[in-house]
Amino acid sequence: MKRLLVTLLVPLLFVSEGLALSATFTDEVGRTVEVNGAPRRIVSVAPNVTEILFAMGLEDRLVGVSTYCQYPPDALQKEKIGGYINPSLEKIVALRPDLVVGIAEGDLKTFVDKLASLNVPVYITNPRDALEVMTSIQKIGEVTFAPEPARRIVRSMEERVRRVQDRVQGRPRPRVLHILDFNPLISAGKGTFVDDLIRLGGGRNVAEAAVGKYPRFSMEEILLQDPEVILLASMKSGDPLVKQRRWWQRWKTISAVKQGRIYVLDSDLIHRPSPRMVEGLEQVARAIHPEAFP
Structure with missing residues (x-):
């Protein structure tokens, strides 16, 4: 009888294991992605994805990254597959990935279709605001079969966001201007990560009512708006x-000039939708409300 039970159960175990290791996901642009087992050879096409995978402890599974992936420093040692807007399909295929994680920029359809024709699953991330970054991290945790590390990251981020909001709650909301470029003067308006960070950090974005995500300003318009805080972004840390x-x-x-309230922040912390964005929020909030962060 025991031998009969073993004979019947062993095939069932293999079947259930196969089902557990294969899964279908919906990515962040609504595509269906089928993954056959926990990915062991992942290619990241964007810096924020690379940061997320490293933060989750999946760096050993990461076989290729974009040329712009410079954080953490160990990412510089990974094989490069080109830029995130125009990655090299040849280099990606040569790495024999079982999962490619990209972003919703560039010629997305052509990129995805070509890899799909080679049976390479492609998951596209597309966080549209600062809080959606956490949702995106959780979804990357699911598609890589590593949900718990993703949940730990998100819990930590949520707690840090709550602490910032508690500190700035009930305080005046000063006018804040973020400048991306000087010639011409370009800011970050509604629908950008910076706009969310300014709001969460207790300020009011001068560019929130402007047309477009990255509106241009004349100096006359800025003088009229009279920002109380000016945030600049450095592409080089420090x-x-x-x-x-x-x-x-x-x-x-x-x-902002009269009061000496012009601050320089790390561009990667406020523009890149990665786990470090919460650090960017803390810096933005500290610049807007230094009295709340003694």
Whole structure:
């Protein structure tokens, strides 16, 4: 009788294991993605995805990254597959990935269709605001069969966001201007991560009512808006942007200039939808409400 039970159960165990290791997911642009087992050879097509995978402890499964993936430093040692807008399909295929994780930019349809024709599953991330970044992390955890590390990251981020909101709650919301470029003057409007961070950090984005995600401003418009806080973004960590900060000193009637409230933040922390975005939120909130973060 025991031998008969074993004979019957062993095939069932293999079947159930096969079912558990194969799964179908819906990515963040609504596509169906079929993954046959926990991915062991992952290619990341974007810096934020690479950061997420490293934060989840999946760096050993990561076989290729984009040329822009520079954080954490160990990402520099990974094989490069080109930029995130125009990655090299040849390099990706040569790495024999069992999962490619990309973003909703560039010629997405052509990229996905070509890999699909080679039976390479492609998961597309598409967080549209700062809080959706956490949802995206959880979904990447699911498609990589590593949900618990993703949940730990999200719980930590949620707690840090709550702490910031508790500190700025009930305080005045000063006018905040974020400048992306000087020639011409370009800011970040509604629908950008920076707009969300300014709002969550207790400020009011000067560009929130402007047309487009990245509106241009004349100096006359900025003088009229009179920002109380100006946020600059450095592409190089630790760069004080001395020249740009000095440029603002000619406009001494602007409240932020008069009060010495021009701050330089790390661009990667406020523009990149990764786990470090919560660190960017803390920096933004501290710049807007220094009194709340002694």
